[in-house]
Amino acid sequence: MSKVTFFGGEQFPLEMHKVRIIQKLTLLPIEDRLAAIEQAGFNTFLLQNADVFLDMLTDSGVNAMSDLQQAAMLIADDAYAGSATYTRLYDKLVEIFGMDYFLPAHQGRAAENILAQVLVRPDTVVPMNYHFTTSKQHITVHGAEVLEFIRPEGLEVTSYHPFKGNFDTDRLRQLVAERGADAISYVRMEAGTNLIGGQPFSLENLREVRDICREHGLTLVLDASLLADNLYFIKTREEACRDMTIPEITRAIADCSDILYFSARKLGFGRGGGICIRDEETYKKLRGYVPMYEGFLTYGGMSVREMEAITVGLDETMDEDMINQGPQFIAYMVNELEQRGVPVITPPGGLGAHVDAMRFLDHIPQPEYPAGALAAAIYLCSGVRGMERGTMSEQREPDGTEPLADMELVRLALPRRVFTLSQVSYAIDRIHWLHQNRTMVGGMKFVEEPEILRFFYGRLAPVNDWPHQLMAKFRQDFGDSL
Numbered sequence: 013m014s015k016v017t018f019f020g021g022e023q024f025p026l027e028m029h030k031v032r033i034i035q036k037l038t039l040l041p042i043e044d045r046l047a048a049i050e051q052a053g054f055n056t057f058l059l060q061n062a063d064v065f066l067d068m069l070t071d072s073g074v075n076a077m078s079d080l081q082q083a084a085m086l087i088a089d090d091a092y093a094g095s096a097t098y099t100r101l102y103d104k105l106v107e108i109f110g111m112d113y114f115l116p117a118h119q120g121r122a123a124e125n126i127l128a129q130v131l132v133r134p135d136t137v138v139p140m141n142y143h144f145t146t147s148k149q150h151i152t153v154h155g156a157e158v159l160e161f162i163r164p165e166g167l168e169v170t171s172y173h174p175f176k177g178n179f180d181t182d183r184l185r186q187l188v189a190e191r192g193a194d195a196i197s198y199v200r201m202e203a204g205t206n207l208i209g210g211q212p213f214s215l216e217n218l219r220e221v222r223d224i225c226r227e228h229g230l231t232l233v234l235d236a237s238l239l240a241d242n243l244y245f246i247k248t249r250e251e252a253c254r255d256m257t258i259p260e261i262t263r264a265i266a267d268c269s270d271i272l273y274f275s276a277r278k279l280g281f282g283r284g285g286g287i288c289i290r291d292e293e294t295y296k297k298l299r300g301y302v303p304m305y306e307g308f309l310t311y312g313g314m315s316v317r318e319m320e321a322i323t324v325g326l327d328e329t330m331d332e333d334m335i336n337q338g339p340q341f342i343a344y345m346v347n348e349l350e351q352r353g354v355p356v357i358t359p360p361g362g363l364g365a366h367v368d369a370m371r372f373l374d375h376i377p378q379p380e381y382p383a384g385a386l387a388a389a390i391y392l393c394s395g396v397r398g399m400e401r402g403t404m405s406e407q408r409e410p411d412g413t414e415p416l417a418d419m420e421l422v423r424l425a426l427p428r429r430v431f432t433l434s435q436v437s438y439a440i441d442r443i444h445w446l447h448q449n450r451t452m453v454g455g456m457k458f459v460e461e462p463e464i465l466r467f468f469y470g471r472l473a474p475v476n477d478w479p480h481q482l483m484a485k486f487r488q489d490f491g492d493s494l
Contacts, residue, residue, distance in 0.1 A: 025340035028333045029429060032079070039065040039395050039494045042486050046392055046479055053471025054388045054456060054479075056397045065395030066435055068424040071338070071363055073119075073277035076429035078328060081281065081321040088316040098310035101323045108259065108326055109266040111288040113295035115302050116312025116319070119285045120237050120275025121146040126287065126301040127233065127273060130294075132156045132197045139187060140200035141179040142166065142208055145405055145465060147200065147235065156197050159187070166208055167418050169368050170358045174249035176211035177204065177242075181220045188228050198231040199224075201269075204238030207401050208419060210342075210361030212245040215253055215264055222268040231294075234269040237278045237285075240335040241362025247332065259330045270294070276318075280325035281428060284314035338362060341426045345436050352444040357421065364425035367443065369402060373453055378403055380455025380475060383420040388472075389453045390422060392479060393486055394442035395494075398424045405467045449485055454478035 040048070040063060052058035056069060067074065089096040098116070105114050117123040124147050132138065134155030140147075142162045151158050161183045166176040179201060187196070201221060204210045225232040239262070246253050246261050253261055266272055271294065276284040289295045299309060306313035314322075328334040339362055346360040355371035367390075369376075369383040376382040383402030390398055402420035409415060424439065446453075460471035 024433065025337070025344055027337060027429075029078075029337075037065055038062065041494060042392065042483050045395055046483050049388055049391055049479070053460065054384070054473065055467075055469070055471060056387050056391055056399060057468055058471070059391070059397055063395075064391075064397045066431065066439055067397050068364060068426065068439070069397045069399050070423075071278060071425045071427045072275065073283045074427045074430065075278075075281040076427070077281055077321055078324070078334075078429075080328075081324045084320040084324045085317040088320045090316055091310075093308055093310055095310045095316060097316040097319045097323075101319050104323045104326050105286070105288055108262055108330065109272060109288050110263055111266065111272065111290050113289040113292065115287045115289070115295070115299055115309065116314055117273075117285045117287065117302065117306050118313030119277055119283070120235070120273065121150070122306055122313065123273040123275075123285050123287045124150045125305060126298055127271065128154050129301050130297045131231065131233070136195055136197040137187070137191070138197050138200055139184055141177055141202055141213060142205040144202060144206050144235065145467070147202075149407070149465060151197075161187075162205070162208065166205070166211060169355070169371070169419065172359060174212075174245070174359065175214040175217060176208065176359075176361075177202070177213040178217040179213065179221050181217070181224060184221065184224055188224070188230075193228040193230055196230055198233050198271075200233045200235065202235040202238075203242040203265075204362040206238065206363065207405070207417075207421075209357035209366040209421065210238065210241060210363035210423075211357075212242040212249075212362065214250050215246050215261065216250065218265060218268050225270075231270045232268065233271045233273070234265070235274070236265075236272050237275040238362055239265070239274065239279050240329050241339055243329075244332070244336050244339045245362070258332050258335070262330065276322045276325070280322040280329060282322035282325050283318045284312075284322055286312065335428075338426055338428050341431070341433075341436060344433070345424070345426070345440060348437075348440045349443060352440070352447070354443055354447045357419075364398075364423045366401070367398075367422045367424065369420040369422055372447060372450055375451060376453070376455045378416045378420065379414065380457065381472070382455065383417075383422050384472060385453055385456045385474070386422045388456070388474075388479070389446055389482060390424075390443060392482060393446050394439060396424070396439045396442065398422045400467060404470070407464070407466065445486075445489070449482065452478055452482050452485060 048063040128150040132154040139159040161180040165173040272288040343360040345365040355368040357366040369386040373382040456472040
C-alpha cells in the first residue's frame with residue numbers, strides 16, 4: 013500500500029492488491045441491532061456474526077489470505093510425524109528469525125501456557141512493557157506477579173511520541189538492584205502493546221532491554237504477535253532504521269530475544285502459532301508440553317493447511333507493501349476521527365483505531381465501564397463491532413476489589429486486506445454522530461460476571477434505558493436509513 017496525493021491535495025491510502033473473493037455482509041436496521049445487543053448481554057463478544065456489519069472486534073484469525081497462501085494450502089502434507097509441511101514452516105522461521113528451535117502451538121495463548129509451565133516460578137515477578145490479558149492470566153495463575161514498566165509517555169492518551177510501547181529500562185535496572193535477578197522469572201517485551209493502543213517499541217529500546225538481561229543472566233521473551241505493525245513503525249519512525257529492510261529489522265529484533273512466540277492468527281495472516289527458541293536446553297524443557305497440551309511436535313494442534321498458509325504469510329510479512337495497509341488504514345481512520353473531534357489515541361498505532369472512552373463518555377464513572385458502554389453504543393448506531401479494552405478487561409483482586417484500568421478504550425480493529433475505504437468512512441461517520449449525542453449514553457453493570465477473563469463472556473445491563481433513547485434519536489436524525 014502506498015499513500016497517494018489526489019489532484020485536490022488530499023492524501024489517501026491506496027491498496028496494493030485487488031479483491032478476488034468476496035463475502036456478503038448484512039446491515040440490520042437499528043431496531044434489530046438493539047435486539048441483538050440485548051440478547052448478547054451488551055457484550056460485543058457475544059454478538060452473532062450474522063448480526064454484525066463490519067467486524068472490528070479483532071484482527072486475530074480474520075485477516076484476508078493471499079492467492080499464494082490459498083494455493084499453498086493445497087500441497088499440505090498430512091503426515092502425523094515427519095511432515096514436509098512442518099519442515100517448510102521450520103525452515104522459513106529459521107530463515108527469518110535465525111533461531112534453531114521451534115515448537116508449534118495452535119495459537120498465541122497456547123504458546124503462553126507452555127512458556128508459563130516452564131519459566132514462571134511462584135513468588136517471582138515478570139516485568140514487561142505492558143501486559144496482555146491472557147499473558148497476565150498465565151503468569152498469575154502460576155503464582156508470579158506481573159510488573160508493568162511502560163515508560164510514562166506510554167500512558168499519555170494523546171502525544172506525538174513515536175514509540176509509546178518502550179520499556180522503562182531505569183525501572184528494570186532498579187528492580188534487579190533491589191530484588192536480584194533470581195526474583196525475576198523472565199522479562200517480557202510485547203511488540204505493539206495491545207491494551208494501550210497498539211503502540212510500538214523502538215529497536216533501540218529493545219536493545220537496551222537486551223543488554224540489561226544479558227548483563228544479569230535474565231531470559232528475554234518477545235511476544236511477536238503484532239510484530240508486523242511494529243516493523244512498519246520502526247522502518248518509518250526510527251531514524252537509524254530507515255535504510256534497513258524489513259527482513260533486516262526483523263532479524264535485529266530476533267537477535268535481541270532468547271525466546272520469541274507469536275500468534276499466527278495475527279503474524280502471518282493464518283491461524284496457529286508457535287515458539288522460537290535460541291538454545292537447546294530451553295527447547296528440551298519446553299517440548300514435552302507440546303504433545304501434552306497441543307499435539308505432536310510437527311503440528312502442535314494446527315491444521316497442516318494452515319501451516320502452509322503461515323509459511324507463505326511470514327514471507328509476505330517481510331514485504332513492506334503487504335504490511336503497511338494496516339498502519340495506513342488505521343492512521344487514516346484515527347486522523348479522520350480526530351478532525352471530527354472524536355477523542356482517539358495518538359499517534360495512530362497498530363492493530364486498530366482506539367477511541368478514548370474516558371474522554372468520549374466523561375460523564376460515566378469508571379466503575380460503570382465506559383469503554384464497555386461505548387462499544388455497545390457504537391454497535392447500536394452502526395452495526396460495527398469493536399472491543400472493550402478497559403476496566404472490563406481487567407480482573408478482580410482476590411479480595412474482590414476491582415482495579416481500574418489505566419485507559420478505557422474501544423478498539424476498532426482493522427483486519428489486514430479486508431475492509432474498503434468506503435466501509436471505514438461509514439464507521440467514521442456513525443461514530444462522529446454518536447459523539448455528537450454522547451451524553452445520551454449511560455453506564456453498564458455486570459449481571460453475570462465470570463471470575464476469569466470476564467470480558468470474553470460476561471453479561472451486562474445498562475444502568476438506565478439509554479439504549480432505547482439512543483435508538484429513538486437515531487431514527488429522528490436518520491429516518492429510514494440503516
